[in-house]
Each structure stands twice: as C-alpha cells, then as structure tokens.
Amino acid sequence: MKKNKSLFQPILYIPAGCCTAMTISALFFDLRLFYICMAVSIACVVMVAWQMYEIRQHTSSFLVEMGQTLTTLQQDALTSFPLSVFVCSGEGEILWCNVLAEKHVMDGENIYARSIYSIIGSGDITSRCPESGYDVGYKDKNYAVYISRAAGTERDLYIVYFFDNTELKHYTQEYFETRPSVILISLDNYEELQQGMKDNERTRIMGQIEYEISKYISEHGGLMLKTERDRFMAVVEERNLRGMISARFPLLEQIRAIETENKLVATLSIGVGRDASTLGESEQFARQALDMALGRGGDQAAVRGSAGYEFFGGVSSGMEKRTKVKTRIVASALAELINSSDNVIVMGHRLADLDCFGSSVGMMRAARLMGKEAFVAIRREKCLVGQLYDRMVESGYGEWLIEPEEALQRVTRRTLLIICDTHTSAILESKELYNACKNVVVIDHHRKMVGHIDDTVIFYHEPFSSSASEMVTELVQYFGDKIRLSRLEAEALLAGIMLDTKNFVLKTGVRTFEAAAYLRRMGADTVEVKKLFASSMESYQRKIHLVADAQVYKGCAIAVCEDHNVPDLQVTAAQAADELLTISGVQASFLIYELNDGVSFSARSMGQLNVQLIMEKLGGGGHHTMAGAQIAQLSLEQARERLIEAIDAFYEENYRAPK
Numbered sequence: 001m002k003k004n005k006s007l008f009q010p011i012l013y014i015p016a017g018c019c020t021a022m023t024i025s026a027l028f029f030d031l032r033l034f035y036i037c038m039a040v041s042i043a044c045v046v047m048v049a050w051q052m053y054e055i056r057q058h059t060s061s062f063l064v065e066m067g068q069t070l071t072t073l074q075q076d077a078l079t080s081f082p083l084s085v086f087v088c089s090g091e092g093e094i095l096w097c098n099v100l101a102e103k104h105v106m107d108g109e110n111i112y113a114r115s116i117y118s119i120i121g122s123g124d125i126t127s128r129c130p131e132s133g134y135d136v137g138y139k140d141k142n143y144a145v146y147i148s149r150a151a152g153t154e155r156d157l158y159i160v161y162f163f164d165n166t167e168l169k170h171y172t173q174e175y176f177e178t179r180p181s182v183i184l185i186s187l188d189n190y191e192e193l194q195q196g197m198k199d200n201e202r203t204r205i206m207g208q209i210e211y212e213i214s215k216y217i218s219e220h221g222g223l224m225l226k227t228e229r230d231r232f233m234a235v236v237e238e239r240n241l242r243g244m245i246s247a248r249f250p251l252l253e254q255i256r257a258i259e260t261e262n263k264l265v266a267t268l269s270i271g272v273g274r275d276a277s278t279l280g281e282s283e284q285f286a287r288q289a290l291d292m293a294l295g296r297g298g299d300q301a302a303v304r305g306s307a308g309y310e311f312f313g314g315v316s317s318g319m320e321k322r323t324k325v326k327t328r329i330v331a332s333a334l335a336e337l338i339n340s341s342d343n344v345i346v347m348g349h350r351l352a353d354l355d356c357f358g359s360s361v362g363m364m365r366a367a368r369l370m371g372k373e374a375f376v377a378i379r380r381e382k383c384l385v386g387q388l389y390d391r392m393v394e395s396g397y398g399e400w401l402i403e404p405e406e407a408l409q410r411v412t413r414r415t416l417l418i419i420c421d422t423h424t425s426a427i428l429e430s431k432e433l434y435n436a437c438k439n440v441v442v443i444d445h446h447r448k449m450v451g452h453i454d455d456t457v458i459f460y461h462e463p464f465s466s467s468a469s470e471m472v473t474e475l476v477q478y479f480g481d482k483i484r485l486s487r488l489e490a491e492a493l494l495a496g497i498m499l500d501t502k503n504f505v506l507k508t509g510v511r512t513f514e515a516a517a518y519l520r521r522m523g524a525d526t527v528e529v530k531k532l533f534a535s536s537m538e539s540y541q542r543k544i545h546l547v548a549d550a551q552v553y554k555g556c557a558i559a560v561c562e563d564h565n566v567p568d569l570q571v572t573a574a575q576a577a578d579e580l581l582t583i584s585g586v587q588a589s590f591l592i593y594e595l596n597d598g599v600s601f602s603a604r605s606m607g608q609l610n611v612q613l614i615m616e617k618l619g620g621g622g623h624h625t626m627a628g629a630q631i632a633q634l635s636l637e638q639a640r641e642r643l644i645e646a647i648d649a650f651y652e653e654n655y656r657a658p659k
Contacts, residue, residue, distance in 0.1 A: 019044045088116045090156035125158045142169040181241050181274045182282040183234040184290045188267040188298035190230035216251045249301040252313045269293040270301035295448025297463045330460045331478035341416035344374040345407050347429050349422040352383040356421035358496030359468035369483045377407040404430030411436045421468035423452045449621045466507040469496030473515040487523035494524045495532050506625045546576040557586045561593035577604040598632035599639040617646040
C-alpha cells in the first residue's frame with residue numbers, strides 16, 4: 001500500500017515544478033508577467049500542498065483502518081501468513097495482498113486497480129462462504145478459496161484466503177482415472193460354432209476371435225486372461241473404459257464380422273463392473289452385467305455401475321440354443337419342487353395373452369398329473385383369451401381357473417408359485433400373491449430387464465426360445481411318460497407358440513417345431529387353434545382403418561388409435577401392428593392408443609430392428625420382435641413425438657437410418 005501511496009506524488013509535483021520554471025522564465029521577458037506568473041505559481045504551490053496534505057491524511061486514515069482490521073483478525077500476522085491472502089472491498093477491488101499472494105497467485109503482477117473477480121471468476125464475495133470453500137482455477141493452478149468478512153470496521157472489507165491444492169487435485173483426478181474395472185466377455189454361440197467344423201477351421205476361428213479380443217483390450221491399456229474355453233476376463237482403467245463406452249464397444253461388430261465356413265456368425269456378450277469400491281465388488285458387478293447381457297439375447301454389452309445398468313448393442317437376433325441339457329436339469333429340479341409342495345399356483349402377467357395363458361394351463365395340468373392341487377390365477381374380465389378361456393370352462397376346467405384373490409386364500413408356507421411369460425414383478429397378475437408365496441419359480445422367454453424377479457428358487461429364462469409355451473412344452477416332456485397332456489391343453493400351448501411366432505414365421509427354431517410336433521402328437525388340432533385367432537367383422541374393419549391411417553418414418557410404420565372406446569382395444573392394436581409388417585419397406589410397426597388414463601405402445605418387427613431397445617427408451621420392454629410400453633398422463637400427440645425421439649435415438653446409437 002505504501003508503494004501505491006507514493007504513486008500520487010509525481011502527479012502533484014510535476015505541475016508545481018512547471019509553474020516555477022515558467023515564473024523564472026518570465027523574469028527575462030517582462031517584469032509584470034513575472035509578478036503575474038509568481039502569483040499563479042504561489043497559488044498552485046499552495047493548492048498542491050493542500051491536496052498533498054488531504055491525500056496523506058486520507059491514506060494515513062485508510063492505513064490506520066487497515067492496520068486495525070488486520071490486527072483484529074490476525075494481529076499483524078497476515079503479512080507472514082503461510083497462505084496467500086487478499087484484502088478486498090465489498091465491490092471486489094483488491095486493496096492489499098501479502099507476499100505469498102503477490103508471488104504465487106499473481107506471479108509478480110501489480111494488483112493496483114485489479115478486481116478479485118478476475119481471479120476467482122463470477123460470484124459474490126459478500127455472500128456466505130460454503131464450508132468446503134470455492135474451487136478456483138487460475139494460471140494453471142487450482143485453489144480452494146475461503147472468504148471471511150473483517151469484523152469491527154466501518155467499511156466493508158473482506159479477506160480472501162487461497163489454499164493451493166493443485167497437487168492434491170492432480171492426484172485425486174489420477175486416482176479416479178486409474179480406478180480398475182473388471183470386464184467379463186463370453187462367446188455366445190461357442191457350441192454352435194464348433195459343430196461341423198474341421199480342426200484347422202475351428203483353430204482358425206477361435207484364434208481370430210481371441211486375437212480380436214486381445215487386441216481390443218490391449219489398445220485400451222488393459223490386461224486380459226482367458227478363464228475358460230469361451231470366457232475371458234479383462235481389467236481396464238476408468239480413463240480407457242470411458243473410451244470403450246463412448247465408442248459403444250466396437251468389439252461386438254468386429255467379432256460379428258468373423259464368419260465360418262458354414263456361414264455362422266460369432267457373437268459376444270460383455271459384462272462390465274464399474275464404480276465399485278473393491279476389485280471383488282467390480283467382479284461381482286461384471287457377473288451381474290454379463291448375466292443381464294445374456295438374458296437379453298446376447299450380442300451386446302451391459303455396464304453395471306453404482307447408478308444402474310447401461311446397455312450397448314443388442315441389435316441382432318439371438319442365436320438359437322439347440323442343446324436341451326439345461327431344460328432337462330430344470331425339469332428335474334422343478335418336478336422335485338412340485339412333489340415337495342402343498343399345492344401349486346400358476347400365474348402370468350396382467351392382460352394375459354394366449355402364450356401366457358397356454359403356458360400357465362400346461363404347467364397347472366402337469367402339476368395335477370403329479371398328484372398336486374394346482375390352479376391358474378387369472379382375472380377373467382381383464383384377459384385377452386376370451387374364446388380359449390370359455391372353451392376351458394366348458395370342458396370342466398372352470399374350478400381350476402380362479403381369481404387371484406381366491407388363490408391368495410389357498411397360499412400356505414409350502415405353496416409353490418410358478419410365474420409364466422414374465423420375469424418382472426411390476427406387471428404380474430397379482431403382486432400380493434407373489435409377495436405371499438415363499439417358493440417362486442419363473443419361466444420366461446422375454447429379454448431380461450432391469451428390476452427382474454431375483455428371489456426365486458428356479459429362474460428358467462431362455463431369451464432364445466420363441467415363447468413361454470414352447471419352454472413349458474419342453475419341460476413337460478422331461479417330467480416323465482405319465483405326464484400326458486389332453487387335446488385341449490395341447491391346443492392351448494400350440495396357440496401360445498403360434499401367437500408369439502406369428503404362425504411360425506418369427507423367432508422360430510428347430511426346437512420350436514419339435515415342440516409343435518409333440519403337441520400335435522398329443523392331439524392338438526391346428527384348425528381349432530386357428531379359430532382362436534378369429535376376429536369379428538367390426539374388429540377387422542377397425543384394424544384395416546388403423547393400417548390405412550399409418551405413416552412411415554425411417555422404416556417404421558406408426559399408427560395412432562384415437563378412439564379409446566373400441567372393445568378389445570389391446571387385441572385390435574396388436575393385430576394392426578402385425579398387419580403393418582406386411583407392407584413393403586416397413587421394418588417395424590408401432591401402434592399408439594389410450595388406455596387407463598395414459599398411453600400404450602404396441603411394437604412389432606420382422607427382426608431387422610430390435611423394438612425392445614426402442615420401447616426401453618419409453619420405459620417399457622419386451623422381446624426383439626415384440627415389445628410394448630405404457631406412459632401415464634400423456635396425450636396421443638405427445639406420445640407420437642416421444643416415439644419419434646426414441647426411434648431417432650435408436651438409429652443414432654446403432655446404425656444409419658434409411659432415407
């Protein structure tokens with residue numbers, strides 16, 4: 001401050017010196033001019049002296065005030081304080097700083113007429129300082145800045161402390177950047193790739209797959225270990241994992257580009273454990289993520305972090321699993337559970353369709369043939385299987401088809417609950433019934449979703465299967481020769497298979513036809529099954545009207561049903577979505593309709609597009625070729641806009657959209 005005070009003296013001395021020089025010069029020209037100049041000079045000297053006195057008094061008063069302030073706060077210790085310190089006015093003008101601040105923060109720059117905001121950025125030094133201070137970056141350094149008001153002064157003064165934490169921030173960032181994450185990689189179709197190959201071809205394919213995986217991990221600075229013949233484990237740092245995620249795991253496409261002589265395509269499933277506190281927890285996260293990726297059909301990456309799951313890929317159809325080893329093991333364990341239970345209750349999802357109802361009836365009948373009391377919990381007034389339900393009642397099955405409330409009364413400590421055609425508790429026919437049962441078995445074919453039922457005795461999940469009815473048909477065959485279904489039960493299962501495969505067109509594999517052949521041997525009449533899909537003339541006309549009003553956007557046909565008073569609206573919407581797929585150039589179809597104070601979406605595809613990924617962006621889910629979603633408190637126009645945004649995001653994340 002003394003240096004700043006002396007800056008005013010030359011400004012005041014220069015005019016006085018000029019006047020004196022002019023007065024002496026006038027003496028040589030004119031005596032009268034000399035007297036005039038001398039009078040003016042004397043007046044100037046007097047004014048300069050007076051102004052200097054005022055400046056000295058004002059400066060001295062300010063220095064006394066500053067001295068009192070600093071004494072009050074730090075007892076004159078701020079000068080040698082071990083931190084950089086600035087003293088500022090309420091407007092942010094820097095009035096004083098200690099040696100450390102001038103040397104380390106200002107780097108030798110003059111603080112005169114500088115504002116503290118030019119250092120700390122926007123803000124308000126007069127507001128209350130947070131306990132953690134402010135994070136400030138200035139001249140390649142980082143500081144934690146704390147501000148306090150100088151008490152006991154008439155003028156508002158603020159003391160700003162700078163704590164240099166550049167090195168701390170560097171090591172903190174380095175810690176988070178180098179945190180390890182575990183990656184588990186599984187070859188989805190190892191068995192299928194090995195079948196029918198020559199030894200040299202098998203060695204070449206596996207060698208190429210291992211090379212691509214090893215190269216990918218090495219490029220991202222990770223370590224890789226082959227744990228099994230079709231499993232790999234890798235560890236990468238967080239800084240490199242972010243690059244993998246931002247690129248959406250191109251390793252999936254690199255492996256998919258490898259073809260064998262029999263034209264099979266290799267696919268991978270990747271599970272990533274992120275944001276874990278230990279390596280063990282990261283490995284556990286990675287296993288959960290890998291299970292989720294496999295449960296969603298494979299050929300994708302799942303990242304499990306502290307905030308939940310993220311999914312990448314999954315645009316291709318899952319590869320069919322031809323081995324029935326898992327089915328035989330599950331059937332043996334399930335039969336043992338049924339035999340050890342008091343009774344069996346079979347339940348599906350809300351608004352049960354033919355697949356849900358058919359698979360439930362098949363499991364119920366198998367349990368009864370094992371000598372156990374078994375029932376199907378279903379709401380008659382809220383299901384989509386009216387014709388089949390009525391046929392069941394007419395054939396004497398009415399006493400075994402009960403409402404969920406009645407089923408709840410039959411629950412004991414050893415009751416076995418079998419859930420068919422869903423694996424999420426949010427859409428169960430009765431969540432109360434699920435909560436009341438201690439022993440739960442899940443049989444489902446939909447791609448695994450976040451928040452699935454995880455407290456089960458058996459979780460039989462096959463995303464490669466065409467339907468839950470196909471899975472139940474396979475299980476029944478391994479229950480023993482004494483378990484033989486009746487004709488009506490076989491037709492119910494066959495109807496479920498035909499519904500989800502669109503009459504054996506979509507998601508149909510070798511095992512699908514084997515299951516259908518078994519049901520045919522059990523007496524299933526295909527003509528009678530076909531009648532279950534018949535609709536009235538009014539329903540057909542409504543369906544054609546929806547198809548005619550549809551619009552195509554990026555290969556997706558979008559139709560909106562504005563009449564919410566249509567009977568069997570869900571069935572009509574699903575049929576209209578199926579019909580739209582027969583139009584040339586349509587890869588997927590979406591039907592939007594109002595339902596229960598909200599909007600529902602019915603999505604279908606022929607396999608080119610994964611409608612499950614699109615529906616997940618709207619809070620729904622389903623299967624690769626069939627999915628849906630529901631959103632409350634939304635208009636039809638808003639729903640259409642949300643759907644278009646989801647389609648755009650899907651194409652942006654996966655591949656180029658068609659024109």
